[in-house]
Amino acid sequence: xxxxxxxxxxxxxxxxxxxxxxxxxxxxxxxxxxxxxxxxxxxxxxxxxxxxxxxxxxxxxxxxxxxxxxxxxxxxxxxxxxxxxxxxxxxxxxxxxxxxxxxxxxxxxxxxxxxxxxxxxxxxxxxxxxxxxxxxxxxxxxxxxxxxxxxxxxxxxxxxxxxxxxxxxxxxxxxxxxxxxxxxxxxxxxxxxxxxxxxxxxxxxxxxxxxxxxxxxxxxxxxxxxxxxxxxxxxxxxxxxxxxxxxxxxxxxxxxxxxxxxxxxxxxxxxxxxxxxxxxxxxxxxxxxxxxxxxxxxxxxxxxxxxxxxxxxxxxxxxxxxxxxxxxxxxxxxxxxxxxxxxxxxxxxxxxxxxxxxxxxxxxxxxxxxxxxxxxxxxxxxxxxxxxxxxxxxxxxxxxxxxxxxxxxxxxxxxxxxxxxxxxxxxxxxxxxxxxxxxxxxxxxxxxxxxxxxxxxxxxxxxxxxxxxxxxxxxxxxxxxxxxxxxxxxxxxxxxxxxxxxxxxxxxxxxxxxxxxxxxxxxxxxxxxxxxxxxxxxxxxxxxxxxxxxxxxxxxxxxxxxxxxxxxxxxxxxxxxxxxxxxxxxxxxxxxxxxxxxxxxxxxxxxxxxxxxxxxxxxxxxxxxxxxxxxxxxxxxxxxxxxx
Numbered sequence: 001x002x003x004x005x006x007x008x009x010x011x012x013x014x015x016x017x018x019x020x021x022x023x024x025x026x027x028x029x030x031x032x033x034x035x036x037x038x039x040x041x042x043x044x045x046x047x048x049x050x051x052x053x054x055x056x057x058x059x060x061x062x063x064x065x066x067x068x069x070x071x072x073x074x075x076x077x078x079x080x081x082x083x084x085x086x087x088x089x090x091x092x093x094x095x096x097x098x099x100x101x102x103x104x105x106x107x108x109x110x111x112x113x114x115x116x117x118x119x120x121x122x123x124x125x126x127x128x129x130x131x132x133x134x135x136x137x138x139x140x141x142x143x144x145x146x147x148x149x150x151x152x153x154x155x156x157x158x159x160x161x162x163x164x165x166x167x168x169x170x171x172x173x174x175x176x177x178x179x180x181x182x183x184x185x186x187x188x189x190x191x192x193x194x195x196x197x198x199x200x201x202x203x204x205x206x207x208x209x210x211x212x213x214x215x216x217x218x219x220x221x222x223x224x225x226x227x228x229x230x231x232x233x234x235x236x237x238x239x240x241x242x243x244x245x246x247x248x249x250x251x252x253x254x255x256x257x258x259x260x261x262x263x264x265x266x267x268x269x270x271x272x273x274x275x276x277x278x279x280x281x282x283x284x285x286x287x288x289x290x291x292x293x294x295x296x297x298x299x300x301x302x303x304x305x306x307x308x309x310x311x312x313x314x315x316x317x318x319x320x321x322x323x324x325x326x327x328x329x330x331x332x333x334x335x336x337x338x339x340x341x342x343x344x345x346x347x348x349x350x351x352x353x354x355x356x357x358x359x360x361x362x363x364x365x366x367x368x369x370x371x372x373x374x375x376x377x378x379x380x381x382x383x384x385x386x387x388x389x390x391x392x393x394x395x396x397x398x399x400x401x402x403x404x405x406x407x408x409x410x411x412x413x414x415x416x417x418x419x420x421x422x423x424x425x426x427x428x429x430x431x432x433x434x435x436x437x438x439x440x441x442x443x444x445x446x447x448x449x450x451x452x453x454x455x456x457x458x459x460x461x462x463x464x465x466x467x468x469x470x471x472x473x474x475x476x477x478x479x480x481x482x483x484x485x486x487x488x489x490x491x492x493x494x495x496x497x498x499x500x501x502x503x504x505x506x507x508x509x510x511x512x513x514x515x516x517x518x519x520x521x522x523x524x525x526x527x528x529x530x531x532x533x534x535x536x537x538x539x540x541x542x543x544x545x546x547x548x549x550x551x552x553x554x555x556x557x558x559x560x561x562x563x564x565x566x567x568x569x570x571x572x573x574x575x576x577x578x579x580x581x582x583x584x585x586x587x588x589x590x591x592x593x594x595x596x597x598x599x600x601x602x603x604x605x606x607x608x609x610x611x612x613x614x615x616x617x618x619x620x621x622x623x624x625x626x627x628x629x630x631x632x633x634x635x636x637x638x639x640x641x642x643x644x
Contacts, residue, residue, distance in 0.1 A: 011078035012049075012058065012076060012078045013076070013077045015077075016063055017032040017075040018066075019034040020071065021071075022034050022035065022071065022099045023100075023101075024100075024125045030075055030077035030078070030079060032074070033073065034072070035062065035071070035073075037062065037090070043090045044059040046058075046094065047059075047085070048086065059089060083126045084125040085124055086123050096232070098232070101125070101234050101289075102123070102246075103121060104124050106194065106239070108239060109197065109239030109473075110220075110239075128245075128247055130255070134255050134259060137261070139186070139263050142336055143336075144508055145185050145186060145450045146183065146184050146185045146453075146501070146502075147184060148187050148453050150172070150187060150188070151190040151477075152168070152171075152192050153168075154479060155172060155479055156168070160482045168249070169192075169241060169252075172187070173256050176260045179260075181495070182458060184262070184453065184498070185263060186257075187257065187263070189264070189266045190225060190383065191237075191266075193234070193235060193237055193268070194231060196228060198220060198222060198223075223471065224470060224471065225470045234282060234285055236290075250290060251290060264293055266286065266296070268296070274300075276301070279297070279306075283297070288311075294316025294317065294337075295317055295318065296319075303322060303327060307338050313335060314337060319341065320340075322339065322340040324374040328373045336374065336510070339374055339377050342366075342369075342449065345378040346381075347414055348362040349380060353416075355543050355616070358540045359543075360536075360543070364528065364545075367447040368512045369449060370448040376448075376449040377452050378447055378450065378452065380440050383469075384467075386415055386465065386467045388457040390463055390466075390467070391416075391440070392415070392436045392437060393417055394417055394422060395416065397409050397410065401476065402471055402472070416436075418433050419432075432616070434460070435616060439616060446563060447507075459491045461479055492596065493591070495597070496596075496599040504561060505551070507561075514526075519553060523548075523550040523560075525553040526547065526549055526550075527547075528547060530544065533577040533609075534577060543568035544568055544574060544613065545565055546562060546576070560578075560623030562620070563618065564620075565618055566616065568615060571613065571615055572613055578623070585606040586604065587603060587619060587620070588621065591619075592617045606621065
């Protein structure tokens with residue numbers, strides 16, 4: 001066997017390469033290895049030659065003759081067929097290729113490389129194609145999208161998940177019927193590339209503990225979320241893989257999502273020092289290699305670089321803030337793909353839900369916001385902060401389990417515990433919390449923009465008040481699927497609210513409503529009402545109002561949609577415009593009902609000119625215009641605006 005290895009090594013030849021970009025490239029002659037290497041540093045290519053069970057390494061130094069700027073390149077011929085395993089030695093230290101597309105000897109999730117059976121992590125260049133069958137899949141435009149955000153491991157790791165390979169891409173794939181049942185249009189994955197989840201604690205001397213005894217005593221922390229710059233950005237995470245082939249398993253998951261009509265989007269957290277060109281190369285690679293439909297980009301990101309890239313022109317791109325007017329000027333993009341990941345919605349709507357003073361104006365702004373040049377991603381809960389159930393159950397953070405004396409995480413959470421901190425057996429508390437959750441989902445799903453639901457919130461997943469659970473790889477963060485059964489009423493409401501939103505085109509317009517009668521239909525596209533029709537006071541204590549959408553702005557129907565919101569702890573009367581003159585109003589849903597999730601099997605006709613809304617309740621009504629009556633004159637105005 002040793003003779004065979006020697007013969008293989010002897011066949012290997014090396015010369016100066018010619019590649020102008022970092023990474024490995026297969027050519028007709030062999031493989032080109034290109035490394036970013038500033039002047040003054042020494043580097044060599046380390047090749048791992050395997051013959052059956054025996055592996056040897058050979059080192060080939062990079063020559064200054066191949067240098068192009070800060071790039072050096074080697075053309076290697078005579079490598080054996082199959083996988084090419086390699087690393088780099090830079091100034092005497094073994095380093096992995098930051099542009100590697102695959103890795104070998106990656107330890108299981110949560111295990112240090114040093115403790116992984118002595119196997120050395122190495123990069124792999126391999127020819128591996130996937131037989132995609134999603135050529136007919138067309139992603140939804142932003143206005144029609146409804147996203148579900150999840151962390152691959154915690155989503156199915158719990159024993160109640162019912163999947164075969166828990167905490168993996170396969171587990172996510174097996175939940176496709178659930179996504180379809182819920183009604184979402186796509187999933188957003190928290191970091192699912194190969195990030196370093198094991199946090200290496202340091203001694204007082206700043207060194208990693210060297211002895212086995214010291215390592216056992218050390219408290220290892222796991223970065224479950226993956227928002228770290230220590231990562232291999234081109235590689236699907238092996239720790240989320242139920243097989244031995246992350247590339248194939250990840251591709252299969254995306255393909256199956258597409259076959260089911262669902263999009264797959266990903267989050268990327270970039271180190272502040274990363275060059276914009278590399279960021280773009282990473283995103284382009286996942287778009288082409290893995291058919292990813294969109295990206296949330298976190299870090300020092302050059303927005304113009306992505307938004308004006310031709311390849312990404314129809315790919316969803318989310319940023320923490322988006323200065324659309326500066327980027328687009330007066331022009332509108334041919335395809336609206338840029339979006340702001342909207343923290344303002346998170347805080348503004350939570351304040352309104354609580355019933356805080358001076359929040360009505362912010363509520364009105366956030367509920368209709370949808371800029372003409374870019375979209376907004378609305379959410380009521382995210383990984384950073386309390387879950388929606390904890391939002392109505394805790395007012396203080398409870399992060400003791402994180403090991404930082406409850407000093408980490410957001411100090412102010414914009415939450416209200418409904419009268420009791422934490423779990424409660426009181427029926428009135430439990431009922432109020434579920435009602436508040438329905439109201440919160442109403443705020444999310446019945447606003448303009450693109451809604452995003454965080455995993456488990458649709459049935460009230462709790463983290464026991466922990467608002468910074470990045471290091472909790474346990475049942476605190478693993479989604480407990482049993483809770484779906486115990487809170488079926490809430491889950492049913494969310495499903496029906498999603499279906500209702502989809503069927504109401506007026507709730508997901510291309511641009512935000514104008515609030516004027518710009519089509520001369522007799523009614524504005526959106527109007528506001530309180531105890532008086534067509535009137536909204538500016539009092540600091542305003543916590544109740546009605547919102548009426550005229551659906552004629554989407555189609556000629558003579559139909560209306562009315563949301564009667566009351567966030568106050570007292571009952572309020574809200575006027576119904578047009579009733580009973582030329583619009584008949586019917587109640588179709590109420591958040592204070594528990595039957596069928598709150599959506600009524602048979603609508604309740606309202607004959608009065610107003611409706612009484614109980615405390616902390618949303619009532620949804622549909623209106624139909626009686627065209628046999630002139631009423632407010634809307635029919636006449638419609639005729640006046642018609643061309644014959």
